[in-house]
Amino acid sequence: MNPTRSSLLPLVAPLALIAAAALGPASSARAGGTEVHDVSSFSDFDAGEVEGAAIEASGKLTLGYASAKAEISHSTTFSCLVDGKQAWVGTADKATIQRVDLRGDTPVVEELAALEGVVVSAMARLPGGDLVAATLPGGKLVRVDKKGEVSDFAELKDVEQIWALVPHEGRLLVATGPRGELWAVGLDGKDPKVVLDVPEKNLLSVLAVGDEVLVGTSPKARLYQLVEGNPEGVLIHDFEGDELRAMALSGASLVAAVNEFEDRSVSSRVALTKQLNRASLTGDKPVDNNTSRARADADTALWAVDLGERRDLQRAQDAAWDRWLTKKGQYFIDLVALDDRGTVLAASSEGGKIYRARGRRDVAVIADFEERQATSLCALKEGEVLATAGDGSAVYTLGQAPAKSARWVSDVLDAKQPARYGTFALRGKGTLQLRVRTGPGDEVDERWSDWRKVELGRENDELRGSADLPRRRYMQVEVGLASADAELRELTAFYGPENLAPMLEEVGVKAPKVSASSDTESKAELTLEWDSDARDGDDLSYEVWIRSTGAGTGKGKSGGKEGAWISLTPDGPISKTELELDLDTLADGLYEAKVRVSDEPANGSAAATFDELVSDPFVIDRTRPSLVDIEVVGGRITGVASDVGSYIHDVAYAVDGKDFRPASASDGLFDGGREGFEVVLPTLDAGAHRVVIRARDARGNIDTAALEVSGG
Template sequence: MQGSKVQARCWVVAAVGGFLATSVWAASSQIWKNRTRSEREQGDLKGISLAGDGTLTLGPAFETLATAADPYLWSLARDSRGTIYAGGGNDGKVYRLGKDKKLELYFDSPELEVHALALDSKDNLYVGTSPRGKIYRVTPAGKSQEFFAPEETYIWALLFDGKGNLYAGTGTQGRIYRITPAGKGEVFLDTEETHIRVMALAPDGNLLAGTDGKGLVLKVDGEGKSQVLANAPLPEVTALVTGEGGKIYFAAAGQGQARAPQRPQPQVSAPRPAPAPGGEEERVPGQPPQENQPPQQPPQQPQQPAAPAGPPGAGVESKILCLERDGYAREIWGQAGELILSLALDREGSVIAGGGVDGKIYRVDPVRTDATLVHKADSLQISGLLKEPDGSLLAVGSNLGAVFRLGGKVGSEGTYQSAAFDARVFSSWGNLAWRGETPPGTSVRAQTRTGNTAEPDSSWSEWSAPVERREGGITHSPSARFIQWRATLRSSDGKASPRLGEVSVTYLQRNLPPEIKSLEVQAPGVVFQKPNKSSSTAAPGEGAGSAGRGDRDRSSHRGSQQPRPQSDKEGRAAQWGASDPNGDDLTYSVYYRAADEKEWKLMEKDLTDPFFSWDATSMADGTYLLRVVAEDTPSNPEGSALSTDRLSDPFDVDNNPPSISPIRAAVSGSSARLEFEVADTFSNVGEVIYSANAREWEVATPVDGITDSPKEDYRIDLTKLAAGEVTVVVKATDSAGNSATTKTVLQVGASR
C-alpha cells in the first residue's frame, strides 16, 4: 500500500548576497514580491502551467512530435490504424507522421491551403482545399483524385455522419454541402452568414455548425432544416466541441467589445440543389449577386504577421461559452488580447483551448469558470486539437508548423523564468524566499542572476547555485540594478506536481542623494496655504512654535499636499519640486542671503512640504537669493543621510514706497503750475497720477518724458480752474507696487 501523501508547506529563505554595512547603502530594505498571474505572464514558461491565482505547477507532458517545412499546419486527422495526418499551407500539402517522428509528404494539392481533413470508414482521407474550394480523396495506398468541387472559395470544415455522407462547411457564401460516398453533392444548408467555420456531430446525430458573420451556432437535422441554438457575443465561432450531458462548448472571437450572448428564435432553412459546374451560381436570398457584393474577408486564420502596431493580440477578444441542454449559453471564460482557434476536452471534462497569439494552451474549468495556462508552445498559433484514445491530445501549430502531443501525465520537469525586476538603482540583494508545496517525489529549486541592463544579456551574471534544500541555502548574486529569478519544478513519477506560489526577493538600494529639479519664488503678495490649514508663513529665523506666520504644519513627506495660493501683501513664498531616487522621505531647510552678502541665514528647517512662506517686511529692501536643502534623513540613520541643494534666481524685496517732495505751486488767473520730485530708495519710479477736487485720475509725465530711474522730476500745468479752493492729490507708485500720496491746496481767483 502506498504511503499517505504528505504536502510540505514551506518558506525557503536563502541569502542571495550580504548587505554592505556602509553609509552608501540605504537603511531600509525592500521586498519584491512576484505572485500574481498578470506578473507571471510576463515571464517565460517551459513545461509550466500558470493557474488563475498565479500558482505555478508542472504542466502536462508536452512533446514536439515533428516540425514541418511549411510555416502553417491547420488541420489534423487520425485513421483507424492510428496514423496521423496534418494539412496546411502555403503550398496546400498534407503530411503523414511517420514512426520516426518525421512528417513525410502524403498529398500535394494544386491549391494553396488545406484547412480541413476527414477520414471515412475505409481510411480514405478527404482533403478540403482553399482558395478554390475543392475536395480530394486519397486512398490508403496514396492514390488521389478530385472528389467534389462545389465552386466555393473556402472549404473550412469536413465531417462524416453515421451513414457515410460527407459534409463540407464553406465560405464565402455560408453554405454546407452534403456529398454522398459516390461524390454527388448538394447544398444541404444555405445561410445568410459569410462562412461556415466549424462543424461537429451532436449526440443525436444532428449536425452542429458555427458561423462567421453573426457568430451563430446552428443545429441542422437530417432534412437540412436548421435551428439557431446560440448567437455568440462575438462575430466568429472559431471552434466547437461536444461534451457530456448534451453540452456544447464553442469559442467566439472578434475585434472590439463583445455583445451579450442571445437566445435567438428558431430559423428554418431547406436544402437546395448544388450549382451546376461552370454555371451561374445562385445568389444568397436577400443579398445582391456576388459580383455586386463588397469583398468578403476570410475569417480568423493564422497568417504571416505584419509589423505590429501594438502588443500581440491588441484589439482581439475571445470568449468560450457552454451551451446547456436547456439552450442557455453561459460564458465560462474570456480573454482580451487572445484569439482562440481550437477546442478539445480532456479526460476530466475540462476544456482545452489553443490560442492564436503566442502559442498558449489553456485548460478552462467549466464549473469554476477560470483558466490555467498549461503550456506555451514554440508555434505562435495552436491551430487544431485532436483527442487521442489514451486521453492525450495532439495539436498542430502555425508560425512554426509543428505537431505536438499534450500528454495525460504531468511533465517530468519544467522551468519558469521571471521577467527582469528593476530596483531603480544599484542594489544589494538579500533573501530569496518562496511559498509552495512539494509532495513526495517532487522538488523546487530557485536561482537568481543580476545585471545592469533592462533586458538580460551576456553582461549579466551567471545563474547562482540552485537553492534545492527545503531549509534553504546560501547563494550569491552580484549587486546590480536588475534581478531575475528562475525556478525549476520536477516530478519523478509523473503523478504529482510541486506548487510554487509567492516568490520574494529582499534588496537594499544604494543610497542616492535627493534631487531638486525646480525652485521658484512667487510674486510679491502671494503666500501658500495647505488645504484646510492656516497660513504657513514666518519671518526669517522664527521657530516652529512662533505665533502667526510661524505656525507651520510638519506633516510627513508622503502625505504632503499641493499648496493653495492666497493673497498677503506683506508675504512672500517659494515652491520647489523635489524627489528621491530611493523613494526616501525628505525634509527641507530654507536659507537666504542678500546679493551683497556672503553667508547664508537659516529661515526654517525640518520642513516636510515643498513650499514655504514668510513675512517679507522683515527683510530690508534689496536683491536676495534663496537656498533650499533637501535631506533624506527620515529614511536613513545618522551619518548615512544624503542631501542636495538648489539656489533660486535673484529676486527683489521692496517694502518701502517712493517719496514725493513738497509740491511747489504757482497760480496765475485760472491756471496753475505744480512742480515736484518723486524718488525711491530701491526701485524705479512707476506710475504717477494726480486728481483735482477728487475728479478722475490723470497720468503725470516726467519732465524728461520717460520713467526710467529711481528719481524723476514732474511738472503739471492746470488750466480753466474754477475760482476758489482747489485740492490737488498726487499718487506715486514704484515698480514693486508700493505707493505714496501727498496733496496741495490752491487758491484760484477771489476767495469766497
C-alpha cells in the same frame, strides 16, 4: 558638495520684478534601497514560461500535464484531426498532411501527402477512412487515401478560403470566405450547395450541437444558427470583437473564442498571412523566418453560456454570456472540450501557451510549448489532447497524468539599475529548486551569466537562500518542481539597485501678481519653488536656506557683506517642493536661496546622496514708494512718484471716493524708479472735492496722498 548656481529660470535680476515659475512636484517611488521582485499572482506567473507545470488561477504553480513531443520538418502546423490512436496534422508554407501514430509513448510522424497551396486549413475523415482536406488559398477540396494518393473531391464556386470541415448527418459542412457562405457537400463529393449565406465575409468555425449547427463569423464576431430552408440563418449572438474563431461544447457549456484585432481591417486571412510572414498566401515565402515580427496584434476572450441539461440553443440567444478569460496581446486560435463537465482548452498565439478554463475563476496555463504558437487542438480518448505548434513545428500529446518533472522560468525582471541581489524567498510546499542568472540586457544572450543554483533552507514557512550573482540590471529565475506534491505560491527576490543621486534642476521665486486694477496692496509673501529629478524613483526630502547677498537695494543697511545662510526648515527636511517666505520677517535687500535635495527617505542616512542648487538673486522690497512735488494747476495735477527698491508700476487717482482711474506718465512710460505723472481732472461741480493720488511699485507696495481741489 559645492552649491551650484541655478540659471535655468528667468528669476529676478537686481531691482527687477520677480518672475513666476510653474514647477512640477517631485516624483516619489520606492527605489535605491531594498527593493523586491514579487511573483504571486496568475498574471505574474503567466508572464513567464512553464515546462511540465501548470499556472492555476489562484496564483499557484503546480505540476502540469504529462506531455510527449514529435518535431515536424516544416515551419509551422495549422490543423489537426484524430481518430482513435491515429491522427493527422496539416502544415503551412508547404501544404502537407502528416500522419501521426499515437500507439507509443511518443508520437511518431511521417508525411502522408503533399498538396497544392500554402496551408492545410481543415481536414475531415470520410466513412471509408479517406481524408478530405482543404488548402489555402482556393475553394478546392481533395481526397487523400490511406496510401497518400490525392484526387479531386469537390470545388466550390467563387470560394477563396475554406476554414472548417465538419461531417454532419450524412454530408460535409464547409465554412468559407470571402462571401460568408456555409456549403453542404455530399460525402461522395457531389451536389455542393450553399445552405447559409450571411453578411460577414468569413465563416471561421462550425460546431454541431446534436441536430443543430452553429457558425462563427469574421470580421464581425457573430454566432449564427443554421436553419434548413432559411439561407440567412438565425443570429444568435453578436459579440464585441472582430472574429469568432472557435467554439467548443463541454457538458451544458457552450464556449466561444472571440478575438479583437488592433487593426479592425485585419481579417482572419490577413492575420494568417501575417502569421506566416507573407505578403500574401500566393508566391514564395520570404527568407526571413521570424514570424513574431509580423504577427497581428489582438486581444482575446473566452465567452460561455449555460445551455441547460437539454442543450437548448435558444438560451445562447437570451441567457447571459459569462466572460471566463481575457488576455491582452494575443488571440486564441482553437478550442477543444476536455470533458463533459464544462472544461475547455484554448490554444494561444502568444508563447505557445495552452489555457484551461472551467468557469470564471478556474483558469490555468497547463502547457507552454517552446514553439511560439499553439495552433490547433484535437481531443483524444480518456482526457488526452493532441496539440500542434507553430513557429517551429511540432506535435504534442498532453495527458491527464501529472508531469514527472516541471519548471517555471520567469520573465526577465528589471531592477532599473545594476543591482546587488540578496535573499530569494519561496513560499510553497514540496521540493522546490531554484536557479538564477543575471545580465546587462533585457534579452538573454551570451553576455548573461550561467544559471547559478541557490541553496534553499527552510525558515518559518519559507524556503530562503542567496547566491553570489554578477551585479547586473536584469535577472531571471527558474523554479523546479521536484516532487509530486510540489507547488509554488510566491517568490520574492530582494535586491538593491545602484543608487543614483537626485538632481535639482531649477530653483525659482514666485511673487504675488501685481495688477493696476487692484485696489489692495500685495501680500507680504514670496514663494520659493524648485524642481528635482529622483532619477531612480526615490522618495526625496528637502532643506532650504536663505541669505542676503550684501548688495542691498538702496534702503537696507547690509553693508556690502554676504550674510550667513539661515535655515528655512529648522524642524527638519520637508517633502513638498515649495516654501512660502513671510517678508515681514526679512529686511529689504537682495537675497538668494539654497535648496538641498536628499534621497534619505529611500536609502537611509548612511547611504543617502544629495544635490544642492542656489537660486539667482532676488529682491525683497516691502518699502512703499513716495509721492512728492504734487501741484494743482487749474484742472491738472502733476507730481513725482519715486521708489528705490524697484520701479513705479502705476499711478492712479480717485475723486470723492469713486473708483481709481489711471494717471499718465509724463514721459509716456512707467519704467523707472522716479516717474513724473499727470492727471487731467474731469469737470467738477462747484465746491471742494477730495482727490486721492495712489502710487504702486513693482512689488505691489502702495503709497497715497490726499489733496483738496475746487470745482466749478
